[in-house]
Amino acid sequence: MVKKRGDVKKGEPVKGGAKANAEPNTEAKKAAKAKEGEPVKKSRHLKNEMHLKKSLYDNYMLILLAVTIAVTSIFILKPFIKSIVAAMVIAYIFYPLYKLFHKRLKSRVLTALIVLLIVLLIVTVPLGFILTSMYQEASSTIKYMKNNFPEKISLDFACDDTNGSVVCELINRIDDTLPTGDLRSTLKSTAIQAADRLSYWIYEVILSLSAGVLDTFIMFFIIFFLFIDGERFVGFVRKFIMLRRQHEYDITKTLEDTTFAVVYGSIIIALIQGFVAGIGYWLIAGMGNPILWAAVTALFALIPSIGTGIVWGPISLFFVLMGLVLKDYGTVTRGILLGLYGFFIVGTVDNLVKPKIIGDRARIHPVIVLIGVFGGLQLMGIIGVIVGPVVLAIMITLIRIYIRERNSIK
Numbered sequence: 001m002v003k004k005r006g007d008v009k010k011g012e013p014v015k016g017g018a019k020a021n022a023e024p025n026t027e028a029k030k031a032a033k034a035k036e037g038e039p040v041k042k043s044r045h046l047k048n049e050m051h052l053k054k055s056l057y058d059n060y061m062l063i064l065l066a067v068t069i070a071v072t073s074i075f076i077l078k079p080f081i082k083s084i085v086a087a088m089v090i091a092y093i094f095y096p097l098y099k100l101f102h103k104r105l106k107s108r109v110l111t112a113l114i115v116l117l118i119v120l121l122i123v124t125v126p127l128g129f130i131l132t133s134m135y136q137e138a139s140s141t142i143k144y145m146k147n148n149f150p151e152k153i154s155l156d157f158a159c160d161d162t163n164g165s166v167v168c169e170l171i172n173r174i175d176d177t178l179p180t181g182d183l184r185s186t187l188k189s190t191a192i193q194a195a196d197r198l199s200y201w202i203y204e205v206i207l208s209l210s211a212g213v214l215d216t217f218i219m220f221f222i223i224f225f226l227f228i229d230g231e232r233f234v235g236f237v238r239k240f241i242m243l244r245r246q247h248e249y250d251i252t253k254t255l256e257d258t259t260f261a262v263v264y265g266s267i268i269i270a271l272i273q274g275f276v277a278g279i280g281y282w283l284i285a286g287m288g289n290p291i292l293w294a295a296v297t298a299l300f301a302l303i304p305s306i307g308t309g310i311v312w313g314p315i316s317l318f319f320v321l322m323g324l325v326l327k328d329y330g331t332v333t334r335g336i337l338l339g340l341y342g343f344f345i346v347g348t349v350d351n352l353v354k355p356k357i358i359g360d361r362a363r364i365h366p367v368i369v370l371i372g373v374f375g376g377l378q379l380m381g382i383i384g385v386i387v388g389p390v391v392l393a394i395m396i397t398l399i400r401i402y403i404r405e406r407n408s409i410k
Helices: 018-105 108-148 166-177 183-211 213-241 245-283 290-300 309-326 329-358 366-409
Strands: none
Touching: 018 108, 018 213, 018 245, 018 366, 108 213, 245 290, 245 309, 245 329, 245 366, 290 309, 309 329
């Protein structure tokens, strides 16, 4: 049967009206989908808002918890800050010795115990002996001065204008300008006060050392584990700070060079100068308290541009003046020899030994060393002699990094 053009089967769409019928159907479907999707979008938006709020809440709580833990940790560590810093400094100083022993012994625990025993012998025993000797010598000096030179009584130097001595005339002129009218009595009173204060300070140091048994135990305990896990600790700190490589290199190099320069270029040299000066006080001047004055000389050796001359210079001058007044030329000779010994021997140690020890590493400005040493000493005690200059040097490095970064932005 042949289909006619006009015949259309029941249910068969007309070919010509397919597109016309499809367009309204598609638009209707889109409208229906849009209406159905509106609540879905709203629910997704609400979920995103809730997730964002929860995330912010979690972040704030994490920050609050971190701050709380950090503050609490600071209060927990505060009584032992000095012990912790001292342990880090001592571990850094003796770490090369630990590495040297570890190459042969292989055992980290055994090596750490041996080096810790060496630290105990090198640091604790000599320091206790020196401080005890200083206290005994200062106490004996005070007793001698108080028993033999009572206040307001002049020493019988037979110093009058008839002797014709230039030094005697100078003493009498200075004596006339003093309010007390007695130069020698004033000098005695000043010397007694100075010796009394020095004795009290040494006594306080010894008392604090004897009372700090727990601090000492914690310090050596930390030193032991820094020897064993020091490299891992440094790696953890580097990961935590997360600085640029250049910044990390600058800060690390400043830390290492400054610590090296302060320890070996200042403290070790000061101890050597104090020891050499003590030999001169004992053998040349014949002083009865050489350890006391050797310690004072070592302390002043830490001061740049002033150094040991501020100690052995007045002592030698005192011997010369006393010899001239008493007409004891042996005392004059000892004073002159002590002055020459201090100038050519004690003063030369700094110029000859220091460049060989530190070379060109960490040329620290004298002002940094001066403020760092005495500021650190006042803040943290004896360990502050090292920590003070190191902290100031790192601060200057951070300022240089900031200036460099600021200039690169411009």
